Amino acid sequence: MAAPCVSCGKAVSYRFFLGARVSLAREQGLWKAAAAEVQTGTASQILRLRHTTVVSTKKNIAALRRETYTLDFIKKQIEEFNIGKRHLANMMGEDPETFTQEDIDRAIAYLFPSGLFEKRARPIMKHPEQIFPKQRAIQWGEDGRPFHFLFYTGKPSYYSLMHEAYGKILDVEKHQNQLRAQGLFSEKTKTKDLIGSRWLIKEELEEILVEKLSDQDYAQFIRLLERLLTLQRGGAEEEFVQRFRRSVTIQSKKQLIEPVQYDEQGMAFSRSEGRRKSAEAEAVVYAHGSGRVSVNGTDYLLYFPVTQDREQLMFPFHFLDRLGKHDVACTVSGGGRAAQAGAIRLAVARALCTLVTEEEVEWMRQGSPGQEFQQGTEGMTSLFSPMSGMPAGKTHSAGGDSKAGLWNHLEAFSFTHLVPGLSCLKGWDC
Amino acid sequence: TMLKGMTRLISRVHKLDAGHFLHTGSQAPQNLAAHLDNQVPVESPRAVSRTSESDPAKHGEQHEGQHYNIPLQDLKAVFPHGLPPRFVMQVKTFNEACLMVRKPALELLHYLKNTNFAHPAVRYVLYGEKGTGKTLSLCHIIHFCAKQDWLILHIPDAHLWVKNCRNLLQSTYNKQRLDQPLEASIWLKNFKTANERFLSQIKVQEKYVWNKRESTEKGSPLGEVVEQGITRVRNATDAVGIVLKELKRQSSSGIFHLLVAVDGVNALWGRTTLKREDKSPIAPEELALIYNLRKMVKNDWHGGAIVLTLSQTGSVFKPRKAFLPQELLGKEGFDTLDPFIPILVSNYNPKEFESCIQYYLENNWLQHEKAHTEDGKKELLFLSNTNPGQLERLCAYL
Numbered sequence: 147m148a149a150p151c152v153s154c155g156k157a158v159s160y161r162f163f164l165g166a167r168v169s170l171a172r173e174q175g176l177w178k179a180a181a182a183e184v185q186t187g188t189a190s191q192i193l194r195l196r197h198t199t200v201v202s203t204k205k206n207i208a209a210l211r212r213e214t215y216t217l218d219f220i221k222k223q224i225e226e227f228n229i230g231k232r233h234l235a236n237m238m239g240e241d242p243e244t245f246t247q248e249d250i251d252r253a254i255a256y257l258f259p260s261g262l263f264e265k266r267a268r269p270i271m272k273h274p275e276q277i278f279p280k281q282r283a284i285q286w287g288e289d290g291r292p293f294h295f296l297f298y299t300g301k302p303s304y305y306s307l308m309h310e311a312y313g314k315i316l317d318v319e320k321h322q323n324q325l326r327a328q329g330l331f332s333e334k335t336k337t338k339d340l341i342g343s344r345w346l347i348k349e350e351l352e353e354i355l356v357e358k359l360s361d362q363d364y365a366q367f368i369r370l371l372e373r374l375l376t377l378q379r380g381g382a383e384e385e386f387v388q389r390f391r392r393s394v395t396i397q398s399k400k401q402l403i404e405p406v407q408y409d410e411q412g413m414a415f416s417r418s419e420g421r422r423k424s425a426e427a428e429a430v431v432y433a434h435g436s437g438r439v440s441v442n443g444t445d446y447l448l449y450f451p452v453t454q455d456r457e458q459l460m461f462p463f464h465f466l467d468r469l470g471k472h473d474v475a476c477t478v479s480g481g482g483r484a485a486q487a488g489a490i491r492l493a494v495a496r497a498l499c500t501l502v503t504e505e506e507v508e509w510m511r512q513g514s515p516g517q518e519f520q521q522g523t524e525g526m527t528s529l530f531s532p533m534s535g536m537p538a539g540k541t542h543s544a545g546g547d548s549k550a551g552l553w554n555h556l557e558a559f560s561f562t563h564l565v566p567g568l569s570c571l572k573g574w575d576c
Numbered sequence: 577t578m579l580k581g582m583t584r585l586i587s588r589v590h591k592l593d594a595g596h597f598l599h600t601g602s603q604a605p606q607n608l609a610a611h612l613d614n615q616v617p618v619e620s621p622r623a624v625s626r627t628s629e630s631d632p633a634k635h636g637e638q639h640e641g642q643h644y645n646i647p648l649q650d651l652k653a654v655f656p657h658g659l660p661p662r663f664v665m666q667v668k669t670f671n672e673a674c675l676m677v678r679k680p681a682l683e684l685l686h687y688l689k690n691t692n693f694a695h696p697a698v699r700y701v702l703y704g705e706k707g708t709g710k711t712l713s714l715c716h717i718i719h720f721c722a723k724q725d726w727l728i729l730h731i732p733d734a735h736l737w738v739k740n741c742r743n744l745l746q747s748t749y750n751k752q753r754l755d756q757p758l759e760a761s762i763w764l765k766n767f768k769t770a771n772e773r774f775l776s777q778i779k780v781q782e783k784y785v786w787n788k789r790e791s792t793e794k795g796s797p798l799g800e801v802v803e804q805g806i807t808r809v810r811n812a813t814d815a816v817g818i819v820l821k822e823l824k825r826q827s828s829s830g831i832f833h834l835l836v837a838v839d840g841v842n843a844l845w846g847r848t849t850l851k852r853e854d855k856s857p858i859a860p861e862e863l864a865l866i867y868n869l870r871k872m873v874k875n876d877w878h879g880g881a882i883v884l885t886l887s888q889t890g891s892v893f894k895p896r897k898a899f900l901p902q903e904l905l906g907k908e909g910f911d912t913l914d915p916f917i918p919i920l921v922s923n924y925n926p927k928e929f930e931s932c933i934q935y936y937l938e939n940n941w942l943q944h945e946k947a948h949t950e951d952g953k954k955e956l957l958f959l960s961n962t963n964p965g966q967l968e969r970l971c972a973y974l
Contacts, residue, residue: 437958447961448897453970460958469954
């Protein structure tokens with residue numbers, strides 16, 4: 147305590163620095179304010195100073211509860227990102243002009259290899275718009291008057307969107323009335339193919355509007371859009387509605403390429419592969435046969451003593467009512483007993499596609515929910531997805547799992563604040 | 577799926593595809609008709625699955641695939657031990673014992689009917705994959721021989737004698753060997769039940785001294801030896817040895833025909849799971865029962881036949897997929913048994929399969945509504961791959 151206050155002061159401020167550095171994205175103003183407080187304290191108040199510094203950080207946290215990134219800050223981050231991108235391109239020996247985001251990702255993965263399992267925890271370098279959450283610009287001017295006419299509703303962008311949509315509906319109806327008056331109204335209703343797309347989810351809409359919505363709001367909006375769809379509409383309205391639809395890719399349709407093959411002795415057969423967990427199987431299904439199945443050269447009864455595995459093998463044939471009509475010779479390796487059975491089942495199903503009509507392929511792909519199964523506990527999903535009830539394998543290319551992984555919007559809001567700019571690299575270069 | 581399947585098949589008649597589909601298309605309306613008036617095909621399945629011929633001696637090719645009935649008193653008399661446990665349960669459930677007449681059994685019956693009793697006993701070995709029906713074929717043969725009034729020496733499962741034996745005593749007869757009193761006494765009891773009438777007829781030809789106070793005189797009936805073994809458990813193994821020796825000696829005389837039936841004969845030459853107190857393993861020859869049995873299956877006697885079955889199911893230290901004689905018997909066993917007549921017991925052929933399903937249906941064993949449909953049968957066929965054991969286990973769930 148009798149120590150010189152200067153060094154103590156420094157010690158205190160140093161400790162304070164350490165404490166403050168925990169949160170990276172703090173403004174510098176914070177530090178300056180706290181440092182000013184430290185300097186006002188005298189030697190006799192050192193102990194109390196320590197307390198007050200702690201308290202003062204807490205107070206400052208409370209004050210800055212909403213972390214608003216100012217527009218300048220974001221702009222600066224964008225500039226830094228672009229410059230960093232060019233530096234990175236130079237480092238990797240590529241052309242800075244044509245350096246795309248995928249190239250950036252690859253470069254970062256190369257320069258900062260990480261063994262972390264959580265992909266979102268690995269180093270990333272993305273455009274600041276994808277890193278920092280979207281915020282609304284200040285919505286009122288210097289005189290305090292809000293810019294938007296619907297500001298006092300609390301959700302201006304949402305209500306303005308509803309207003310716009312309703313306006314479009316009214317326009318279309320007016321147009322239709324005019325046409326009817328003139329007698330040029332034609333009743334044809336063109337139903338656009340809405341199958342390949344879906345409405346936006348509430349989260350996506352919130353993201354676009356940058357405001358929180360309630361479920362009823364969202365439902366109301368969708369109802370309005372659907373009403374717009376039922377009317378006859380022109381191109382502009384079409385475009386307006388399409389903004390709110392996202393396409394749904396039918397994954398499993400893409401994957402089934404079916405070559406038909408004929409081998410020696412004139413027997414028609416078809417060969418294909420299947421994988422499940424870490425078992426790989428290749429099946430050769432002969433078009434005409436008596437239902438004999440041989441696995442790795444041995445009879446399937448000997449290879450799979452468990453009934454459940456044999457049920458798995460039986461399933462593709464049973465589904466298509468072709469139980470005794472095909473011979474199968476397959477090879478399988480890896481995985482465990484049930485995984486091998488599942489892999490063979492997939493391979494057989496794919497092989498059967500060649501020998502079977504198109505609509506049956508479609509039927510197989512969708513599976514039919516009403517199917518019963520003798521002793522299996524499985525419910526029915528499509529033949530091309532892995533055994534229902536079991537998690538899909540990671541390497542599983544034939545997913546057909548349109549239900550899985552639709553929604554990874556959270557990736558936009560990444561946890562890590564690993565800064566997109568390459569300031570750290572800049573430091574190392576020097 | 578059945579109805580849906582039917583409608584799809586009918587619609588497919590119109591599509592020109594491989595002639596395949598046209599066939600199924602044309603059959604579809606017939607099947608529908610068959611299912612609509614359910615009672616029509618009842619007559620033919622009954623003829624398929626059962627026969628009234630209950631004497632195995634008269635079974636011939638025409639009975640192949642059909643079940644014949646064994647009266648229950650006969651069952652108790654002929655098979656006190658020896659039926660597979662699942663079959664016993666089935667008998668209890670259905671309240672009747674029906675065995676299917678199959679080709680390997682018919683073949684064996686043919687050979688047995690033509691045995692020349694002056695020649696040394698011929699060895700027949702039934703082998704096949706697991707669950708194909710070797711034990712039940714053996715039982716069929718035994719029933720036949722019992723009807724023909726042979727003396728049946730039936731060891732239900734030789735594997736029981738080489739594993740999980742509790743009390744091993746040092747043999748009184750020969751210090752090197754070990755006794756198994758429990759197993760021996762159980763077997764003697766069953767042997768007595770099976771062959772009551774012979775026990776008084778056959779006389780022993782030597783004097784056997786059991787201990788200081790008891791002995792069996794020469795010329796006394798074999799029944800006494802058996803009694804001695806049952807009552808004095810300590811001497812049971814020796815009693816078994818004596819029985820075997822006497823029977824072997826006397827079968828050549830022609831008073832009776834002897835059938836030696838051993839199930840799981842590969843247990844005789846292999847390893848055992850038994851250990852002495854000092855944890856050293858016991859070889860099969862050191863067990864008195866096994867030693868005597870080995871002498872029995874040698875073909876140095878005449879007046880009967882030896883029917884053997886290989887079995888992997890109860891065997892120790894043998895791989896699961898082994899079923900060939902060479903694999904299961906090992907070199908030693910194979911050389912000892914050589915020459916023998918191997919008879920392969922295989923899975924059901926379609927007729928037998930159909931007959932088996934009909935039998936279950938008649939006994940109302942298959943309760944699933946799809947069980948009597950063609951589709952259901954095809955499923956069962958695929959799942960069991962026509963293996964009788966598997967089929968039985970599957971049907972147990974339905």
